[in-house]
Amino acid sequence: MAATRVNRRVGRILAMAGKEVLHIRRDIRTLYLALAMPVLMLVLFGFGISFDVDHLELVVVDQDRTDLSRELVRQVTASQEFVVVQDGTSPDEALGALRRGAATGVFLINKGFAEDVKRGGAQVQLLVDGSDGNTATQALAKAQALVEMAGRNLGGPVRVTAPPLEARVRTLFNPDARSAMFLVPGLAAYLLAIVAVLITALTVAREWERGSMEQLFATPVGRLEIVVGKLLPYLGIGLLQVLLVLTVGAWVFDVPVRGSLLALGLGSFLFLVGMLGQGLLISVVTRNQVVATQVATITSVLPSMLLSGFIFPIENLPPPLKLISTLIPARYFVATLRGVLLRGNGLDVLWPQLVALALFAALVLAVATRRFQRRLD
Amino acid sequence: MSTCPDVDVAMEDVRRGFGATQALKGVSLAVHTGEVYGLVGPDGAGKTTAIRLMAGLLLPDAGRVKMLGEDPANTRSPVRESLGLVPQRNTLYGDLSVDENLHFFAQLFGLSRKDFTERREQLLDITRLSRFTDRRADALSGGMYKKLALACALLHRPRVLLLDEPTNGVDPVSRRELWELLYGLVHEGMTLLVSTPYMDEAARCHRVGLLYAGELIAEGDPRELARQHGAAASNFEAVFLALVEKRTGGRAA
Ligand SMILES: Nc1ncnc2c1ncn2[C@@H]1O[C@H](COP(=O)(O)OP(=O)(O)OP(=O)(O)O)[C@@H](O)[C@H]1O
Ligand SMILES: [Mg+2]
Numbered sequence: 001m002a003a004t005r006v007n008r009r010v011g012r013i014l015a016m017a018g019k020e021v022l023h024i025r026r027d028i029r030t031l032y033l034a035l036a037m038p039v040l041m042l043v044l045f046g047f048g049i050s051f052d053v054d055h056l057e058l059v060v061v062d063q064d065r066t067d068l069s070r071e072l073v074r075q076v077t078a079s080q081e082f083v084v085v086q087d088g089t090s091p092d093e094a095l096g097a098l099r100r101g102a103a104t105g106v107f108l109i110n111k112g113f114a115e116d117v118k119r120g121g122a123q124v125q126l127l128v129d130g131s132d133g134n135t136a137t138q139a140l141a142k143a144q145a146l147v148e149m150a151g152r153n154l155g156g157p158v159r160v161t162a163p164p165l166e167a168r169v170r171t172l173f174n175p176d177a178r179s180a181m182f183l184v185p186g187l188a189a190y191l192l193a194i195v196a197v198l199i200t201a202l203t204v205a206r207e208w209e210r211g212s213m214e215q216l217f218a219t220p221v222g223r224l225e226i227v228v229g230k231l232l233p234y235l236g237i238g239l240l241q242v243l244l245v246l247t248v249g250a251w252v253f254d255v256p257v258r259g260s261l262l263a264l265g266l267g268s269f270l271f272l273v274g275m276l277g278q279g280l281l282i283s284v285v286t287r288n289q290v291v292a293t294q295v296a297t298i299t300s301v302l303p304s305m306l307l308s309g310f311i312f313p314i315e316n317l318p319p320p321l322k323l324i325s326t327l328i329p330a331r332y333f334v335a336t337l338r339g340v341l342l343r344g345n346g347l348d349v350l351w352p353q354l355v356a357l358a359l360f361a362a363l364v365l366a367v368a369t370r371r372f373q374r375r376l377d
Numbered sequence: 378m379s380t381c382p383d384v385d386v387a388m389e390d391v392r393r394g395f396g397a398t399q400a401l402k403g404v405s406l407a408v409h410t411g412e413v414y415g416l417v418g419p420d421g422a423g424k425t426t427a428i429r430l431m432a433g434l435l436l437p438d439a440g441r442v443k444m445l446g447e448d449p450a451n452t453r454s455p456v457r458e459s460l461g462l463v464p465q466r467n468t469l470y471g472d473l474s475v476d477e478n479l480h481f482f483a484q485l486f487g488l489s490r491k492d493f494t495e496r497r498e499q500l501l502d503i504t505r506l507s508r509f510t511d512r513r514a515d516a517l518s519g520g521m522y523k524k525l526a527l528a529c530a531l532l533h534r535p536r537v538l539l540l541d542e543p544t545n546g547v548d549p550v551s552r553r554e555l556w557e558l559l560y561g562l563v564h565e566g567m568t569l570l571v572s573t574p575y576m577d578e579a580a581r582c583h584r585v586g587l588l589y590a591g592e593l594i595a596e597g598d599p600r601e602l603a604r605q606h607g608a609a610a611s612n613f614e615a616v617f618l619a620l621v622e623k624r625t626g627g628r629a630a
Binding site: 008375 | 470
């Protein structure tokens with residue numbers, strides 16, 4: 001008797017899940033988007049650096065004004081990697097342009113450059129906007145290579161120095177140049193947050209909006225069965241996305257998986273359950289797809305991007321935002337991922353993060369199920 | 378009113394409001410086993426509210442609702458296994474086909490594979506949807522859609538069927554077909570409660586309750602009611618108008 005009851009329960013959950021899969025199949029482009037987005041974003045974020053460097057805007061301050069210095073500038077900007085947006089300005093004006101964001105870098109050639117070259121060793125300076133650490137490092141490396149090559153052509157070694165002083169002026173959130181290594185964990189959290197919260201909020205709100213919730217409530221299906229059944233396919237898609245991001249990360253950007261796979265799996269699962277619960281709560285409260293989207297964006301998608309350590313390191317956040325970030329589960333998930341992927345940590349180190357994730361999941365699910373009554377009012 | 382064994386649906390002095398709106402202002406009615414009960418009233422009379430209360434989708438502010446002797450809002454009660462509901466709104470899954478909708482609801486009601494195969498055949502036959510099993514629900518005509526909704530609500534052989542304006546948006550021919558189908562079901566012992574704003578449909582019911590502005594202003598055999606008010610049985614509209622006039626006139630005096 002009890003066994004049949006359990007069987008029926010499972011049957012209804014599978015029915016809900018199967019129906020959701022049909023919805024997904026009818027709208028297959030959304031699924032493609034959900035799976036292509038991680039790869040696309042990873043590639044964009046990961047390679048964004050080299051794209052930018054192609055058109056790095058330079059202000060040239062040539063205080064030497066010799067044939068040799070002009071030749072250096074010509075050679076450095078011959079390729080499309082650097083573009084001169086301003087020339088012949090004073091160093092102060094050039095730094096002003098950098099601060100205003102009118103240029104990404106200042107190329108400074110001091111007086112006496114030509115003589116230094118002839119004497120056997122000259123220096124030029126490149127001041128870069130450090131707010132985008134990746135671009136800054138890449139730019140510096142490129143300039144270094146170009147200047148060295150030009151130096152050989154000009155007949156004497158030339159080195160680029162990059163005094164960090166001015167370059168750091170506009171560094172707000174990102175003092176260290178950060179690589180794809182750091183992006184992969186953050187990106188995984190961000191994408192999961194989108195899929196889990198947004199899609200859950202949308203699909204459950206859709207049942208309210210279209211009235212099918214009324215039909216469901218008139219059948220023996222229980223509310224927990226509705227929730228679990230509807231969310232199962234998205235849990236699957238979410239985990240698939242994590243795998244995809246990790247694979248692309250490892251394959252294209254050499255992001256290793258050093259630490260405990262158990263911690264990785266557990267963290268992903270707990271984070272997903274919490275996000276699904278949050279999506280459910282949003283849809284139960286709003287019962288409207290448009291409103292649900294907005295609330296989901298504000299309460300989870302944006303914080304998962306901005307307050308999780310994905311884009312801005314948490315230690316660099318202003319104190320109020322730092323405090324808010326402790327309530328954002330993505331923060332703990334990003335920390336878990338970074339621990340596992342980059343530092344090779346295991347459960348012994350990461351357990352506090354997992355506990356935080358579990359707490360959030362339990363809390364939000366409890367509130368959501370309380371609010372989700374089998375009633376139409 | 379005591380709950381006799383043959384009363385399938387009962388409301389006792391039920392009140393229900395939404396904010397400032399009083400949708401039901403103390404309604405009592407009883408639907409007997411095997412009868413066709415018509416809940417008749419104009420837009421906004423409270424028909425949908427009453428049906429939702431009967432299905433346990435809303436809680437009453439006051440009064441009692443019984444479905445097959447149980448509280449329909451009690452999620453633990455097995456009453457849902459014996460209840461069929463076709464809501465007023467189109468609530469099936471438009472992007473799913475006729476067959477997929479049927480299969481989904483069969484799973485929710487826990488039909489065995491064998492039972493479903495048999496039942497599906499039967500229902501497709503009586504609703505004449507056999508040729509459209511692969512069609513998406515939102516591509517069906519209004520009448521076919523209602524028939525599919527009906528088929529989905531009948532899969533588990535409910536004892537009580539609640540239909541909220543089932544003939545809304547259905548052409549006259551399909552409407553007659555639908556009614557014939559419903560009589561067939563009642564003949565097999567099912568209890569049927571239908572809401573409708575159309576007076577001509579009221580005449581098809583064994584008993585009607587006339588709902589006006591949240592109050593049940595009359596209840597009884599439609600022919601009997603017509604006779605009492607000196608109108609032809611076919612002109613049930615006149616009965617309704619007379620009752621409404623008497624009521625509002627009486628209150629003003
Ligand atoms: N969820 C709700 N929120 C607010 N008001 C509601 C709600 N449901 C019903 N009402 C109000 O209660 C009253 C009765 O509505 P109900 O839907 O029960 O009428 P109805 O007889 O089914 O009308 P119709 O023929 O238009 O379907 C109306 O004034 C309606 O606006
Ligand atoms: Mg209605």
